[in-house]
Amino acid sequence: MCDITVTHAETPCKGSLIVVSNRLPFVLVRNEETQSLSRKASAGGLVTAVAPVVIRGNGLWVGWPGIQLTSEEEPIPESDPSDQTPTAGLKSSQVVSVNLDPKIFDSYYNGCCNKTFWPLFHSMPGRATFSSDHWKNYVTVNKHFAKRTIEALEKHHKNNKSNGTPIVWIHDYHLMLASNWVREQAEERKLECRMAFFLHIPFPPWDIFRLFPWSDEILQGMLGCDMVGFHIQDYCLNFVDCCQRNLGCRVDRNNLLVEHGGRTVRVRPLPIGIPYDRFVHLAETAEKVLKTSKMKIVLGVDRLDYTKGLVNRLQAFESLLVKYPEHRGKVSLLQISVPSRTDVKEYRELKEEVDQLVGRINGRFTTANWAPIRYIYDYVGQAELAALYRDAAVCLVTPLRDGMNLVAKEFVACQINKVPGVLVISPFAGAGEMMHEALQCNPYEIDDAAEVIHRALTMPEDERILRMSRLRSREQECDVNHWMRTFMKAMGTVEFDDIGTTTMQPVSIDDFDDYLLKYIGYNHKVAILLDYDGTLAPIAPHPDLAILSPETKNILYKLSNHSDVYVAIISGRSVDNVKKMVGIEGITYAGNHGLEILHPDGSKFVHPMPIEYEHKVSYLLKALQDSVSFLTIFSRRGFYEFYI
Known part of the structure; x- marks a missing residue:
């Protein structure tokens, strides 16, 4: 949810890393007067974990720079000397920009990616639109990304002949087709590489995925890699099932293997973590934001998106106040909603619905000295956010569907007080699969969700301490560095113990x-x-x-x-x-x-x-x-x- 600085433990790696993502790890900004370019840091777990590995290994990063360049050869500026973000050491020579026609990009990104893949992969097919024009532009953009990736691969082989076989790591639903063309052209030009794909959102079950008219092409594109990674086991199993039922692939569910095109593709759960120590430091140094200790704060931090379940959460809090009036005047819900896709009609309608619901609930319960909901529709700085995490009594992470959700992990890392808060999490968030000590809450069951919030608010201190200590121990161990090491292990690029069966066995x-x-x-x-x-x-x-x-x-x-x-x-x-x-x-x-x-x-x-x-x-x-x-x-x- 915020920009972070992190010191990375060394991740042993054989061969450089060529990262391919929709965007570069920073955004370029053009000065209107001088027309010069400068970098603006980007947030996110991917940048935090991967950028230092690219920098150390003299790797490359392929992506869209966030603006229209005069050409793909327009020079990329170096980082500012005062930059302390993870991308500070990424040289311009390590950046390969992808320049796209604005109309094609809009159709690809806002059309196919956000209006089709986003709702469909979050198991909300009723919100998805299917357009052949958007799909054609998605194919066009993926081909162009593949072209630029091959150019990056040629550049790597020219400059790093003795640095081992490079890994081309393609990221997320924006680029699910690119690997097939990268593999095809790499073989034609005899460019050695290993390829991986990682999906940062859920992968849906077969009966939803097959609704997409070009579902076979998506699977074949992802299977162009040597390994396909997801956050959790359920998404892996969904993908393997789709490969078998859509394409007729021979699969091994126990070892998560798919046989395709004469190759064995490994499918692996790789749950992403956070820079745990950095958030602990932020919580230790952040000034107090909540001025009163008498009021218990139930905290929600989300991007304003229909997958986050904000309407359900507000209704559950209203139900709590109706069923348990003793919380009135003593508990407030602080909901932070980060603006998102404000130019899209559905998101504007969602904002209006949330605004009206907050107004109605506040109008129903507000007294002269207390309002049940404090609603912030804005970005919140990292120090302020860490302080809110630290001092909240309860954190609600209740999406209707979410790939992982790092807010839950950030909240846990910031729980440094003697008597910690309580995490309430939806089973439909990827993080819910592993954060077993949190209270599970089905956001669709409004009254049951109210009961869970009540239980969190009234939980005994010893139980809060026990649950949070176990959550913190796990997140500290499985931080963002662990995610990166696990990926390298799955790719077979580090010296580890046996990692299990990696090829399909003969038919028995x-x-x-x-x-x-x-x-x-x-x-x-x-x-x-x-x-x-x-x-x-x-x-x-x-x-x-x-x-x-x-x-x-x-x-x-x-x-x-x-x-x-x-x-x-x-x-x-x-x-x-x-x-x-x-x-x-x-x-x-x-x-x-x-x-x-x-x-x-x-x-x-x-x-x-x-x-x-x-x-x-x-x-x-x-x-x-x-x-x-x-x-x-x-x-x-x-x-x-x-x-x-």
């Missing part, structure tokens, strides 16, 4: 339940084994009335003439009778449930009668042949059926 007998027809190999025939009565022909009152339809007979005839197909009809009828009913030469017939088999070449197999039953069977046949037309003989080895 267990695989045949799922993959029988697709994966038995080209040198085998497909065996089609069919019953007659009730399968090829309908059940009839008399066996002679169970007639094969002309359409079914025609299909069987075509299959029997296919060199790679083996057809067999297995029936309880006698073998001669079932052959007569089907009437097709060149296939196998098995009568009496396999006791009689007539092969296509005319040879016949008859299972011998067990010696101990020969006399009894002969006697029964002789005694009953005048009174029955069908006979079933039971034995300890099964039963035999005969037509007489």
Whole structure:
């Protein structure tokens, strides 16, 4: 949520890192008078974690600079000497800018990315729009990013011949197609590289993902990499499932592997962290913002977006005040909403709805000395935000859907007071999968959410201390540096212990339940084994009335003439009778449930009668042949059926 300075532990890496993202790790600003360019630092976990590794390894960063350049060769300025952000040491020679036509960029970014992928991947398909024009421009931009990435790769090979095989790391939903073209051109030009993709938002389940008309192309684009990373296991499983169901890929769910184009693609959960120590330092040095210690503050910090569940949260707080009036005058909700996409109609409508809801709730409960909701629609500085995190009694992180949500982690890092606050988190945020000591809150259940907030406000001190200490211990260990090291480990670029199976294993007998027809190999025939009565022909009152339809007979005839197909009809009828009913030469017939088999070449197999039953069977046949037309003989080895 804020700009941060962080000191990185060394991340061992073999080979340089070429990062490809929608934007550069800084934004360029042009002076209107002099037309000169300067850098403006960007916030975010990606920049914090990755920029120092790019700098140390003499890597490159490919991205859009935030403005329209005169050309892609326009010089990028060096960082300001006073810059203390993670990108301060990133030289202009390490930056490859992507210049895009404004109209195409708008269609790609605001159209396809934000109006289609954003709602769809957050499991809100009703908000998604599908436009072939936006899709075409998305393809165009991804191709251009791939072109610039190849140029960066050529530049790397020219300047870093002895620095190992570089890693091309492509980021997020803006560039899901780029890797295929990068791989294709790299192979043509014999440029060695390893490729990875990381998605910073959720990956939806198959029944939602398949709504996108070009879903196959998205999967194939992501599978152009050697590894595909997501925040949590659930997103990995969703992706693997889509690869199997959309593309028919062979997959290994246990080891999270996908076989595609003769390659094994690794799929890995890589939950991003925060610069934990930096937030601790901010909390220790930030001046107090909340002037009174008597009022308990329930804190919400979100970008104003429909995925964040702000309306649900406000309604839950209203329900809390109705059900538990003892909190009136003693508890306030401080909601910080950072402006977002103010030029988009849906976001303007959301702001209006939130404004009206805040006004209604405040109008209902406000007294002369107290207002239930304090609403800030603005950016908040990092020091002020750390102070709010530190002194809040409860932090609500209750999105309807979120890839990870770093606010929850930032709040935990800033909890340095003797008696800490309580984290309330939605199970639909990626962070909710691992922050087990937080209180879980379903934002769709308004009354239940009110109960959870009440529990957080009334939680005993010893329980608050225990829960928060465990949360802090985990976040300290799994910080942003840990995320970067885990990525390098998953790419096999550092010396670590065994990281598990990384290639698909040969097909085993267990695989045949799922993959029988697709994966038995080209040198085998497909065996089609069919019953007659009730399968090829309908059940009839008399066996002679169970007639094969002309359409079914025609299909069987075509299959029997296919060199790679083996057809067999297995029936309880006698073998001669079932052959007569089907009437097709060149296939196998098995009568009496396999006791009689007539092969296509005319040879016949008859299972011998067990010696101990020969006399009894002969006697029964002789005694009953005048009174029955069908006979079933039971034995300890099964039963035999005969037509007489």
